[in-house]
Amino acid sequence: MAYETISFSTRDGIATLMLNRPQVMNALNTRMRAEITEALNSIGEDVRCVVMTGAGAAFCSGQDLSDAAAAADIEGTLRREYEPMLQAVINCRAPVICAVNGAAAGAGANLALAADVVIAIESAYFSQAFTRIGLIPDAGGTWILPRLVGNARAMGMMLFAEKIPAAQAAEWGMIWQSVPEADFVDVVGARARQLATGTTGAYLKVRRAVRASGANDFATQLELEAQLQGEAGRSANFREGVAAFLQKRAPNFTGR
Structure with missing residues (x-):
């Protein structure tokens, strides 16, 4: 398929999937979810590592709240669109590094945390913002977060919906590494090459x-x-x- 909301390319065994709606902080809409799913499911034997990141200043701000159809049928949207996307990340035929280049909020945070390894720029943050609009965490958040940080921290994140800076996320064991901006691209590239030439x-x-x-x-x-x-x-x-x-x-x- 022709991609409109992501960019997807492969070089030297590394596939790079970039969420590409920077004007809305890479908010997830129906098209983007379908394209992420399609791209990850299309990966062949030649790809030995996937790097997922975002264009612009954010990784992903979560669900596009201007999408009226999704808001009218949240349960159906989760079942039809989010579940296949998250399964595509979890079951990808190559290890997935999520390079969190900025804000990762709501479903965007949980999309990032579904990856095998998360490396975040120091200025990034993670937020379970769902309760601010009367919802519960979805996109796998209630499964992923307690396993990463324990029930107490997961509950605090979900109930208070506060931003967790990347350095704190690394201290908690939520992510692998928090990296200064000047080193971010080089660190992600080195880790991707390590996996792409490994077993x-x-x-x-x-x-x-x-x-x-x-x-x-x-x-x-x-x-x-x-x-x-x-x-x-x-x-x-x-x-x-x-x-x-x-x-x-x-x-x-x-x-x-």
């Missing part, structure tokens, strides 16, 4: 194991670890990694 299959197995751990008891998690490790141990990348270690050289990992 993609192992990264995806790590994602699967970590996300399953919250619902598994210890014995079940051990079984899952053994299964996934067995698969990883039969991979070409494992053989290459061991050979590189023994030969004291840098490994040359390829694909999954």
Whole structure:
């Protein structure tokens, strides 16, 4: 499809998905949700890392409140449009870095936090602003946040709807890293290249194991670890990694 609300490009194994409605702080409308979903679901074996970011001064301000159709059927919009978009992030065939370049509010915050790794510019903030307009957090927020920061902090964010600066979000374990503006592009680029030249299959197995751990008891998690490790141990990348270690050289990992 022709993209109108995002830009999407691939280079050297890294796909960059940029939300591109800066005039409304990259607020999510029906078209943007469809385009994000389409772009992420279109990723092939050649892509080994995805960087999701925003154009302009914000990452994403959440739902476009001028969208009357979405406001008239919030439940239907969540089911038809948000759920596929978030599943596309969670199930992406490559690890996803969200480079939060500014405000991440409401559904925009939860879109960011659905990524595998979140790196935010120091001036960014995260806000669960839903209760300010009489709603509850959606877009996966009630599932994601308690697992990242615990119930007490998640409840405080959701009830008080206060802005959490990027540095505080990093201290809480909500995100991986808060980065000064001067270093932001370089840090994100270096991390993306690291993943794009690494063991993609192992990264995806790590994602699967970590996300399953919250619902598994210890014995079940051990079984899952053994299964996934067995698969990883039969991979070409494992053989290459061991050979590189023994030969004291840098490994040359390829694909999954």
